[in-house]
Amino acid sequence: MLDTATLATRTDEILAAHLAREGALLPILHDIQAEFGYIPQECLPQIARALNISRAEVHGVVSFYHDFREVPAGRHVVKLCRAEACQAMGADELSAHARAKLGVDWHETTPNGAVTLEPVFCLGLCACGPAAIVDGKLIARLDTAKLDAILGDLA
Amino acid sequence: MKIYLPLDSVAVALGADDIAAAITAHASKTGAQIELIRNGSRGMVWLEPLVEVETPAGRMGFGPFTPADIPALFGDLAQHPKALGLVEALPWMAGQTRLTFARCGVIDPLNFNDFNANGGFAGLTRALDMASADIVAEVTASGLRGRGGAGFPTGIKWKTVADAKAAQKYIVCNADEGDSATFADRMLMEGDPLTLIEGMVIAGLATGATKGFVYIRSEYPIAIEVMERAVLLARANGVLGASVMGRGPAFDMEIRVGAGAYVCGEETSLLNSLEGKRGVVRAKPPLPALQGFMGQPTVVNNVISLASIPVIMAKGAAHYAAIGLGRSRGTIPLQIAGNVKYGGLFEVGFGLTLGQIVDDIAGGTATGRPVKAVQVGGPLGAYFPRALFDTPFGYEEFAGKEGLIGHAGLTVFDDSADMLAQARFAMEFCAIESCGKCTPCRIGAVRGVETVDRIAKGDAAAIPLLTDLCATMKSGSLCALGGFTPYPVLSALNHFPADFARSKEAAE
Incomplete structure (x- = not known):
């Protein structure tokens, strides 16, 4: 767990870096998530005060966007593309395989905390699908063997 | 030896970074003198990673490249097992009219001199000598229409912003390229980012805007990094800043990153997101051209629209308008x-x-x-x-x-595709990505999934219900998400009726 003082200090530093920007909330939230791995509830009042908006508005923004997490993810995040171009190359079968193999559904984390599985709708790798992004690394032309090797390394 | 290997997401997703490291390691082991340039992609995805070597005859291509193909690069190139010949002469390249993508894959995207030496800033240089109204007229005469999909004439949008009176105007580049099968914005930003910056600066000159934003989706990490570096490069070289190229008005820009909401590709939703709000669609009017970012006059253009401006200004509207259909x-x-x-x-x-x-x-x-x-x-x-x-x-x-x-x-x-499943996915996607503001989209998409499921179970009576629902979504939604979801659904239904004729027995 993060200690409250560190959290508040880091949040203040992030706020200070962005407050002069027009429409600073998204850059702030991206940095908070990059720092802590998710958007801790405790940060919300601090962000709201700095931007002179309500805590509800900050919560509204955090909850609107798929990228922002309200709880930490597993140690590794596997995002499989579910969009049409990847579907045309077998993405549905591949994601069914991944869910069965990991024993989780979309947005869930394996019980040992190793892998969080998420859908992504397009990585712009549409002529070499199915595509995925694993811990920020882009991967194309996936098949079950390639995916099994990746998941084996993460587990 | 000058070697090119793309930094483009496709090449990287297929192992280009490992190949780059292996080429450098091989060269230092053998003592071979090489210059490795990470270029953009030529767009031939089936050949990626595509390695190119500069020769007196032109650039020779080798692909799809693997680390095992490295040693042969230092022998007789014509005998290389992956040799493709001259890249420019490949049928895929020779059959194109590359205007917007002329430099993509050719130059080092983050080399200012390389950009300049290959026709970069020719359009901006010309625009700096023109009156704002003449730049707008040139863009209008080119016939350029919004490449993001709506097809609205770019020149008319610019004129609306140019004619608006305000202390601050903005150029917002929509790089929230969320549609599956589209990657032109990504390729351009990764392969020739200075062209986009040049187009945005020209848009600023034409409309009186002095501040620009590029809103890039978070799913494009490489494009974000390349664009951020390109902005620094343009600023360091005086293209951006207090005076464009030392003789124009002020123009500067920022890169902003989306947060995984498809609907933010819709311009008003994008503006809300840029302002730090939920990416909820705004009703139009007011048009963003009059009340856009922070309520000020704002040009919102797609990456490709803006990146096509430099070549239009450099070659003239007539050259551009002479190409095309209708x-x-x-x-x-x-x-x-x-x-x-x-x-x-x-x-x-x-x-x-x-x-x-x-x-x-x-x-x-x-x-x-x-x-x-x-x-x-x-x-x-x-x-x-x-x-x-x-x-x-x-x-x-x-x-x-x-x-x-x-x-x-x-x-x-x-022919293995199930068009009923595709129709269901279109509704499911709309339900996941709906911003929730208007009822036909928010509720309609959920009902759409349920209705397609009824058809899948052999309930033919649900077919007219689906058609009716699509009519409501089409004419009752605020933006294209709810309004256009009926296109894939109805086209699947109308063109592939056999996939919707499920018998009750088969379903059970």
Whole structure:
């Protein structure tokens, strides 16, 4: 767990870096998530005060966007593309395989905390699908063997 | 020896970074003198990672490249097992009219001098000597229409912003390229980012805007990094700053990153997101051109629209307008994707038929099975059957067939595709990505999934219900998400009725 003082200090530093920007909330939230791995509830009042908006508005923004997490993810995040171009190359079968193999559904984390599985709708790798992004690394032309090797390394 | 290896997401996703490291290691081991340049992609995805070597005859291509192919690069190049010949002479390259993508894959995207030496800033230099109204007139005369999908004339949008009186105006580049099968924005930003910056600066000169934003989706980490570095480069070289190129007005810009909401590709939703709000769609009017970012006059243009401005200014509106078909002028970067033999980006004048694109350029499916359907224009675009393959690629031509060209992405499906499943996915996607503001989209998409499921269970009475629901969504939604989701659904239903004729027994 993060200690409250560190959290508040880091949040203040992030706020200070962005407050002069027009429409600073998204850059702030991206940095908070990059720092802590998710958007801790405790940060919300601090962000709201700095931007002179309500805590509800900050919560509204955090909850609107798929990228922002309200709880930490597993140690590794596997995002499989579910969009049409990847579907045309077998993405549905591949994601069914991944869910069965990991024993989780979309947005869930394996019980040992190793892998969080998420859908992504397009990585712009549409002529070499199915595509995925694993811990920020882009991967194309996936098949079950390639995916099994990746998941084996993460587990 | 000068070696090129793309930094483009496609090449990286297929192992380019490992190859780059291996080439450098090999060279230092053997003592070979090399200069490794990470360029953009040429757009031939089936050949990626595509390594190029500069020779007196031109750049020779080798691909798809693997680390095992490295040692042979230092022998007789013509005998290399992956030798493709001169890249520019390959049929895919020779068949194109590369205007917007002329430098993509050719230059080092983050080398200012390389950009300059290859025609970069020619358009901006000309624009700096022109009156604002003349720049707008030139863009209008080019016939350029919004490449994001809506097809609205760019010059008219600019004129509205130019004529608006305000202390602060903005140029917002929509780089939230969320449609499946589209990657032109990504390729351009990764392969020739200074062209986009040049286009945005010209837009600023034309409209009196002094501040720009590029809103890039978070799913494009490499494009974000390259664009951020390109902005620093442009600022360091005086293109951006207090005076454009030392003789123009002020213009500066920022890169902003989205947060995984598809609907933020819609311009008003994007503006809300940029302002730090929920990406909820705004009702129009007021038009963003009059009340956009922070309530000020704002040009919101797609990456490709803005990146096409420099070449229009450099070569003149007449040169651009001479290419194309009907009211679709200039070139369009076709993005050929899904189940295709030869996929990638192919920039060409409007007017090729869908059949020419799918059969001749893409070479049919990767699986070798017959093409069943092509979805044109992303997740909100219609599924076209082979019977409509004679449709010429143009805004009006596709609208005439109950479809749209959108951002010019094409997803090819072979005969194993289940069009009922595709219709269901279109509704499911709309339900996931709806911003929730208007009822037809928010509720309609959920009901749409349920209705398709009833049809799948053999309930034919649900078919007219689905058609009726689509009519409501089409005319009752605030933006294209709810309004266009009926395109894939109804085209699947109308062109592939057999996939919707499920018998009760089979379902049970």
